[in-house]
Amino acid sequence: MLDLEKSHIQQEDREILMHPQTGGLILFSRNYECPQQLDELIKEIRALRAPLIIAVDHEGGRVQRFREGFTRIPAMQKLGQFHDSEPERALALTEDVGWLLASELIAYDIDMSFAPVLDIDDDFSDVIGDRAFFSNPESVIQLAGAFIDGMHSAGMAATGKHFPGHGSVKADSHLALPVDERSMAEIEAHDIRPFKALLNRLDAIMPAHIRVPAFDDELVGFSKPWLVDYLKGKLDYQGVIFSDDLSMFGAATVGDIRARVHSALDAGCDVALVCNSRKDAELALEYVEGQTSLRGDSRLWRMRRSEQYSLPMLKAQARWEQTVEQINKL
Structure with missing residues (x-):
């Protein structure tokens, strides 16, 4: 899964999108100007290559790539705080927020958002922080479950x-x-609980670029003991595994981008994300040249959106109007 450098398609973009090993495209804020531009961009991508999974990191709060013309989705922590005081109303709203977020993206023919965040906010990680629903596993399970249902x-x-x-x-x-220097007993009793509880409702999982010496010396996203033995074996996970961006600093210890792609796929990832570096994208495609194409993987193509509707149709629904109203009251 690769990306675009600008808000329009350049000739070099056409070349990488047409490559048989390109299974998807992830969009960023730099690819977005306004709703009309996004609509035209997606149509051009679809005309150029099908099938192709089009994705975005669109969680809400500080991680919302498209803003103008889209509902401002609250940080998930806001929903967690609401749940702390009014749990039933909060769960209903969280399901509606998941529905609204997904519906607005689908209206532009975008297949998926990498959401929800199942991390637990231990008031320790700045990069997670308010992206997480809450500070205890049970609340995260309930809220994320409602969001997934939406x-x-x-x-x-x-x-x-x-x-x-x-x-x-x-x-x-x-x-x-x-x-993460904690014991596996601590991690299993705390952080892993949302993943385990929601496993059968998740279509995909993205591993973190973190190392847990108590279990394996390799980074989780490059670790066969983590992805094959634990996630697919012990937990019996059957869905898709997307790597996190292999151009991130946390992945650099594995080697150059070819080594990272090899290690991620060998460890059990189904799709390798290579973002924010055209040179890395080209090297990654060269490395996987001639390997089995992802086009035959039915699990990946199940990530395609299963509905299609226009934005006017969506905004005509009472559920959309009521959800926007409730979001604005948070």
Whole structure:
């Protein structure tokens, strides 16, 4: 899964999007100017290459790539705070927020958002912080479960991240190499609980670029013991595994981008994300040249949105209007 450098398609973008090993495209804020531009961009991408999974990190709060013309989704922590005082109303609103977020993206023919965050906010990790629903596993399970139900009702697959949990690690894997020094007993009793409880409702999982020496010396996203033996084996997970961005600093210890792609796929990732570096994207495609194409993987193509509707149709629904009204009251 690769990205675009600008808000329009350049010739070099066409070349990488047409590559048989390109299974998806992730969009960022730099690719967005306004709703009309996004609509035209997506149509051009679809005309150029099908099938292709189009994704975005669109969680709400500080991680919302498209703002103008879209509902401002609150940080998930806001929903957690509401849940702390009025649990039933908060769960209903959280499901509606998941539905609204997914529906607005689907209206522009975007397949998926990498959401929800299943990390627990231990008031320790700045990079997670208010992206997490709450500070205890049970509340995260309830809120994230409602959010997933909302996404599914809109026709969008759900991706839980960042397995096995990034909330108790201080360093930001975009900039450093986070290490979780806790025991596996502590991690299983706390961070892993939301992933385990929601496993059968998740369509995909994204592992964290963190190291847990108590279990394996490799970073989780490059660790066969974590992804194959634990996640797929012990937990019997059957869904898709997306790597986190392999261009992040936290992944650099594995080697150059070819080594990272090899290690991620060998460890059990189904899709390798290579973002924010055109040179790395080209090297990654060269490395996987001639390997089995992802086009035959039915699990990946199940990540495509299952519904399609226009924005006017969406905004005509009472549920959309009521959800926006409730969000604005938070």
